[in-house]
Each structure stands twice: as structure tokens, then as C-alpha cells.
Amino acid sequence: MDEEMLLHHQLALRAEWLMGRSRRGRSLRKTRAARRWFQRALSVMAYHHPDRSACLNNLGVLLHWEFRRTGEEEPLERLLEVNARIVMFLPPGHPDRRRHRHNLRALLAEVLTAEWRPGLAARLLPLAREAAAEEDARSGPLLAHCLDDAYRESGELSALREIVELWRASAVAGAPDPEWGWVPFHELGRASRTLGVRTGEREALAEAVECGRRAVRLCPGGHAGRAGCLRELANSLHADFVDGGPGDGGTSALREAEECAREAVSVAPAGSGERASCLSTLGIVLRGRFETGRDLAALREAVRACRESVAGLAADDTRRRALFNNLSAAEQELFKRTGEVAAAHRAVAASRAAVASLSADDPQRAGTLSELGNALHLLAATLHPRLPPGGTPEVLGMGEVPVLVEAVETAREAVALESEPRARSAALTNLSIAARTLHEHTGDRVALAEAIDGAREAVALGGGSDLAVALYTLVQALTRVPATPESLRETRRCCDALARRAAPTRVRVLAHRLLGRAAMAADPPRPDLALAAYERAVGWLPRLAPRQLLRADREFGLGEFAGLPAEAASAALALERPERAVVLLEHARGVLLREGLGHEEELDALRRAEPALAEEFALLRERLDASDRAGAPLYADGFAPPVPAAEEAARHSEWADRWEELLTRVRRLPGLAGFLLPPTPEELRRRVGDHPVVLVNPSPFRCDALILTADAPVRVVPLACAMDELRSVAEDFARHAVPGPGGATEARLLGRLEWLWERVGRPVLDALGATPGAAGGPSRVRWCPVGVAAGLPLHAAGVPGRPGDSVLDRVVSSYTTTVGALPSGPPGRGRGGRRLVVVEVARAPGARELPGAVLETRRLTELTPDATVLSGPAATREAVLAELPGHEVAHFACHAVTDPRSPSLSALLLHDHVAAPLTVLELGAARVEHGALAYLSACRTGGGEERLADEAVHIASAFQLAGYRQVVATLWPVGDGDAGRVADDFHTALAAAGTTADAASHLHHAVRALRDDAPGEPSRWAAHFALGG
Secondary structure, X not given: OOHHHHHHHHHHHHXXXXXXXXXXXXXXXXXXHHHHHHHHHHHHOOOOOOOHHHHHHHHHHHHHHHHXXXXXXXXXXXXXXXXXXXXXXXXXXXXXXXHHHHHHHXXXXXXXXXXXXXXXXXXXXXXHHHHHOOOOOOHXXXXXXXXXXXXXXXXXXXXXXXXXXXXXXXXXXXXXXXXXXOHHHHHHHHHHHHHHHHHOOHHHHHXXXXXXXXXXXXXXXXXXXXXXXXXXXXXXXXXXXXXXXXXXXXXXXXXXXXXXHHHHHHHOOOOOHHHHHHHHHHHHXXXXXXXXXOOHHHHHHHHHHHHHHHOOOXXXXXXXXXXXXXXXXXXXXXXXXXXXXXXXXXXXXXXXXXXXXXXXXXXXXXXXXXXXXXHHXXXXXXXXXXXXXXXXXXXXXXXXXXXHHHHHHHHHHHHHHOOOHHHHHHHHHHHHHHHHHHHHHXXXXXXXXXXXHHHHHHHHHOOHHHHHHHHHHXXXXXXXXXXXXXXXXXXXXXXXXXXXXXXXHHHHHHHHHHHHHHHHHOOOOOHHHHHHHHHHHXXXXXXXXXXXXXXXXXXXXXXXXXXXXXXXXXXXXXXXXXXXXXHHHHHHOOHHXXXXXXXXXXXXXXXXXXXXXXXXXXHHXXXXXXXXXXXXXXXXXXXXXXXXXXXXXXXXXXXXXXXXHHHHHHHOOOOOOOOOOOOOHHHHHXXXXXXXXXXXXXXXXXXXXXXXXXXXXXXXXXXOOOHHHHHXXXXXXXXXXXXOOOHHHHHHHHHHHHHHHHHHHXXXXXXXXXXXXXXXXOOEEEEEEOHHHXXXXXXXXXXXXXXXXXXXXXXXXXXXXXXXXOOOOOOOOOXXXXXXXXXXXXXXXXXXXXXXXXXXXXXXXXXXXXXXXXXXXXXXHHHHHHHHHHOOEEEEEOEEXXXXXXXXXXXXXOOOOOOOOEEHHHHHHOOOOOOOEEEEEOOOOOOOOHHHHHHOOOHHHHHHHHOOOEEEEEOOOOOHHHHHHHHHHHHHHHHHHOOOOOHHHHHHHHHHHHHHHOXXXXXXXXXXXXXXX
């Protein structure tokens, strides 16, 4: 034995002796000593010596032991070097190489089950690949875990695809231990979902869902992994829903996702990291439910779940980015839905926390910065309200919009960091939105060009749900520049693509409306293109308010499109198609009103055809109305009680599905194909009857009056005014028409009435032939104001000092919300018996006293001695709702309040209004089968907010829904004395006539008498109007 061989042999023996002592005594000192002796032995050993592989293997084992005992990463770094030397030294089939792989598998299993350290598993990837070269059930999963860590660091798509293949092979092979048989399917589902979301591969998402379901089936109840299985399945179902769109299958997937997420939260250990992840997933799914159906209850619960998920999260918790990102997204939606400024601030704070949790080179940084840019953009909106489409930019300096500038810069940084196509598409979309808004406020044309270019690239790169958002964003940007034939063609292509895709209905309606506006504003205008776009938008409008939503959410969905009906009609008028304009107005307006009104003749026809269906219809309507009322507190200002239980929400949805299925069955019956649908042109003419209906249609492009009669084509009367002028007049009356002396204010209102006469009243009445002294003209006109015109006192337009120059001097006026809302036949004379119920609340808790209410009630009982009176403490919600069905006429003398944010919560102030308000929701759900007339001697019962003007959501329309053929209401508050006088004159005439058929005429004369006594004070006499009849 030569001297060199003797030396390495002695060194190796010493090392082996120390290694044995180290194993027995678990001595770190001896482990490190043995490591040094093996290193010395290897340093003097010939490269091809047969003992070299054994020494390398032993050195690897010692490095493993040292890592186990210290947790330090240095031994692992040295082990990587040892592994490289073994791989280079030994052929693949050598026994020592197989033994080395076995040792590596033990090491990797130990490392990967210890506390996770970012990047550690990725650095061990060479060891995992070597271990996986030996066929073993553990090899593939170990390599997959290391690749997963590497993928998080690099974002390499090839690594992700390899992970999917490894887990797929593991799932086919099955787990060695049946207790853990769910693990391969769980991991394959997670990896396939990540692949599907990133690439848009639908088959990957389908595999994710199927594997997730199988993992849940295999993981037994009570197992520590069950919460994670349920959470991953919920995530996969949600991803599949988002990518596939909200069709029937998508909706069921979302429901299943919510069920899984809720169960995951319920079984996850309290205070655990798993529970935090499950809460965040529940927040994501609930936000998806909101984005699909605009369900505010779901959104509020989503925000709460996401807030709880980040509570107590450690500063170094690896989930911080994802959980804070999800919280930011939920807070952003809450701000957009409710306008809660604090939510916008919370969204920015959450996004900043997510960004702060990442290193500068983290592959997730781009997407997280993009989310921060979104949040900053919304926060900027709270400081500088967004400009309406078609508006003139508010020219501000860059220094005046620092938050908006930061939003753009952050979005640019996100785009610069992102290279993967779909993620880059989303980042470019966000940049386009922020840059366009910057242009709107500063006039910066470079920013607008950046918005257009960014959106175009986003469309080119996008796929799945991202593409729909990118297309709409491009439409938004393109319609900010003056329309050209090229820009209109590009905008139309985007809208056509949205129409073909499973894009959210809201996005499609918004995009087509913008196309319609751009086409109408082009030079020259393109009303043909505009009409086609508007017709599509109007056709989709009812889908924004499905019965599955609570009433306030349906109102919000429709309120986002205030003014759309008038715009659509104006496009038809530009093409000289007035009949089409009327049909569009009827289809696009009164969507909720039409559903609740249900004309008696339709219901009678259903009762005759299928009594059982009629009974089911009444039952479902009552259940859904009750569910709406139960959910009303969610929408009260400043009040957000706990969300109703999931079972209640599911029950409401189930009833809504049954409602839709019932309507389908009813419409298959002979003669009932149009049940609860907008009336046909023929039906509209039948409803007009003897008195013309005048639709006043103001739009941004033109203002017209459409005269509809039973026996002639629709006539168009162009109006010499602009929509903004009419809005200004309505706002003046809403703001300045208040009880009490006010000479300057009254003079202003008189001027407004004169302007309204010259621009609307006189042209319409002249066209009708209703001129002073003319024979054959109409004695009565029914006004049907559209959009902003709904707040105008059209019946009072004129110059009081010039006889004949006012609507009051020429015709009797009444109003209708839509033409289809008019009863189809003449009013009956009633059933006899008890006709009048009077509700008097002069002293409502917390409200100003109304002494005139007592006088009104006294006078009414003199005129109708057998009237039923509910006065003071007796006038409760329950008592009133019980008495209404038994009386044909109802008179209310009390206060009323209007809720501008949730008009369905507007209410009459009865004695118990604090605890039990009589709201629009409550009134509309009442069933007064023989209701002839409701007289509302209360404040502003016929006025509402512009955003819901076309749905007529106010107290007066609620009485129509309840079943009253005619309603007397006011557009603004009226003084106690004047209200009493008009009521006295009206009811005196009504009692003399013995019928409610001429109620509009009685009101007309009462108002004229007050006007004649106080011509210079229109706030006193112009508020009262008659609805219906």
C-alpha cells in the first residue's frame, strides 16, 4: 500500500469512527469533526479510487445530519456540491448512486415537511432531480414540491407544466398510504388551476375542478387536510367560472364554490393559517357572486371575510401578498358599489401592504403593483369625481392630481415588469384605465394615446375573462377621442366581440351604450350604427336586474344606466322611426314596475287558463317580496347588520329560479305569450284610449315630445331645448320649491315655468290643437316624462299672468310612468261598501308637527262620515296594511321621507316609523285588489332620484304597484295650509261626483283655484299632480 493510499485509508477510518460516535451520541461536534475528516480523506484520495463513492455518500449523510441538528442552510449548500461530484463520478445504475438517491429522498422529505423557507426547496432542485431518477413513489412528489418553489421564484411556465405532469403521474400511481390518497389529486388540482388561469387553457381548469372534487371525496371528515382540499376546490371552481363566463354552468360552479368555501372555513382550525386562507377564498368567491349579480349582501360579507383573513397575520407570513391583494380587491368593489370613501382608503392600504411583502425581483410584484394602481385610481376618484362620457375634461395640473399620477406611474411599473401574455394584458388594461382618467382631468393627450395603445395591446394579448375587460377598456378609450370612421369601426368590432363572448351583461351594455353615443356625436352622425348598438343594450337591460337579486341591488343595476332609454329613442328618431322610439322607451323603462304591476286583465286571464299556475304565481310573488323586505336593512344609510344566513340567500335564489320557470310555463299558454312583458305597439295604442299620451324625451343629442294616440301614427314635436337645461329646471324646483315666503325664489321658479312653457308646453299643446278657443282639441293630456324630465312640473308650465298661456289653462293633466302602466279599460264605479280610509299622523316621533293633518281628517270625515280613520298611535304600519285592501280610496296626511341612495327605503312616517317604517318596498308588496285612488298629502311623494327616474321608484308608484289605479302626489314639500286646501277642494268634488273616474280633473281645478289666488307663488300650487288613470 503506497503512502497516499495509506493516508486516505487512515483518514477515512477516523472519519467513519467519528461518524459512528456521532450517530450514537447525536453529537453535533462529532458530526462536524467526521465531516472534516471525510473532506480530508477525499482531498488526498485518487479520483478513480473505488472508495471515493462511499466517502462521498457518507459525507452527504453527515451534511444531512448537520442540517437536521442546526437548521442552517450551509450544510445543504455543501450537499449540493457533493451531489454534483457523485453524479459526475458514478454511472446512473451504480449501487452507491442508488443509495445516494435514497439518502436524498430522506433529506428532501425532511426539508419539505419542516417550516417552509422561501427559495430553499428551489435551491435543492438538483437534489430532487437526482432523487427522482430512481423509481420511488416519493420521488415525483418531492421533485414537484421543489419545482413549485422554483416556479414561485422564476415564474417559468415550463416548470409549471412539469409540476402538472409529475402530479398527474403520481395521481395515476396512487399514494403509498391510503390515508393520504387525496394528496396527489389535491396538488394536481392546484397546479392545473394555476396553469389554466395563466394560459387560459380550459382543459386545465376542467382538470383542476375534477381533481379537486376527487380530493374532497378521498379526504375523510376530520382530517387535517380537509379544509385545504375544500379551499382548493372552491378556488378551482371560481377560476373555471371566471374564465368560462356567467352561463348556466358558470352560475352552478359559483354556487358550488361558495358551498365549498363556507365548509372550508367551518372545518379549518380557529386562528390557523389555513383558516386565514379559507376566509380569503370565501371572500374571492363572494366577490365573484357580487360581480355577477351586483348582490351587495355578498360583497359586504366578502369584505368581512377578507378583513378577518389578514387580522393578526405575521409580518413574515408568506400569504401576506395574496390575502392583502384579495382584501384590496373587495374594498375596491365596495367603494364602487356604495361610494364609501373609507373603503377606497382601505383598499390602497391593503395593496401597499401586499407590495411591501415582496422583494424587488419577486415574480408576483407586477400583478401586485397593478392592483395597487387600481386602488390608487379609485382613491383619486374620491378626490376628483370621474367625468361622465362625452363631458369636457376638467383641466387640472399634474400637481393637483398626485394620487392619480401615482396610479399611472404604478401601473406603468407593473407593465414594465410583466412579460407573460395574459398577466401583461391585465396590467395594460389597468394602465389604460388610469391613463384615460388622467387625460379626463388634465387634458393630457399623451395620456389618452397611452390609454388607447395600452388597451389595444391588452386586447391582442388577452384571453378568457381578461379579454372582455380589455375590449371594454378599449371602447372607453376610443370613445374619448372625436369619432372618425376608423375609430367607429374599431369600436364596433370591440362591441361585436363582446356580444359574441360570455362577457358580463353589464360590460356589454356599457360598451354598446358608449358606441351609441360615439356614433350619435360623430360628424356626420351615424344614427344607424347608434340604433343598432342601443337596441342590443336595451335588449340586455332586464338581465341586469334578475329576480335572484334583492330589490335594492336590482335598482342599483338599472340605475347605472340612467338615460339609456332616452338615448336609444333619440337614435330611432334621428332615423325618422318614431314608432320604434316608443317601443324602445317601453322596453327600457319600468322594468321593475312592469314586473310588479301585473295588470289585472293579465292575472284574470291566467286564473281562467290555469288556476293552479295563478295560485303559484301569487305565492312566489309574495315570497320574493317578503324576501326583499327582509333584506332591506342592508341598504339603509350607515347601517349594515350581519348578512342574512346563507340558507336565506339560497332560498331567495331558489324562489327566483322557480319564478323564472313559472313565467316560461305561463307564456306557453294560449293568449299569454306576452305575460309581464313590454306591451306590443298594438297593445300600447289600446292602452292610450281617448286621451293622448305625450312622452317627453330629453337626450344628449336632441329633445323631442312624442304624441301617442289610439288612432294615428306617432307624431314627433322637436323641442328647442337641451337635456342639461331641462335637468337644471328640475334641480331648481327640487332645491328651491320649499314652503314659506321667498320672493326672489318664487320669481326664479316663475321664470322656470315660463321657460318650460315656451320650450315644452306650448309646442306640445299647439301640436295637439289644444289652443285657447279651439274646438276639437283634447281636454286631457297624460304626460309620460323620460329620464331627467321626470322631475319637471309639466302640468304647471306657463305664465300665470297671461290667460291661456299655461298648461293649466288649456288641458287637464295627469302622468304615467310608462304607457304600459296605464290601465287598459275605463275605471269602474267601485263595489260599494266602505270606500275611504284616512291615515293621519300629525305627530310622528322625531318629525315636525303637522296641525293641518288633523284639520284635513276632520273635513274628510264630514264629507264621508263612514270613513275608517287611523289616527295618531293607531296609525301603525301593521294597522294601515291591514285596512288598505278593504277600501277603494286611501288618504294619507303625514310626513314622508325620501332615501336618495336606496329609494325603496323611502317611507311614509307613521306612528311607529322608527321601528316599523312603511317603505316603498312594503307598500309595493301590498295587494289592494279594488284600489281606485290614493291621495298622499305628504312631502315629495312623487319625486325620486334621476338615476332611477325611468323606474319611477318613489312612494306614489308604490301605491300603483299595490293596486291603486290613480295616485295624487307631490313633487316637493307643500305648506300645511295649502296642502289642506287642495285636499279639501279635491275631496269635496270627489264626494259630489260619487266616483274616482275624474280624479285628475278634480285635482286640476283645486290646483287652478290655488294658483288663481297666489299666481306669483308657484311653490305653493305647482307641486300636486295625478299619476295614472
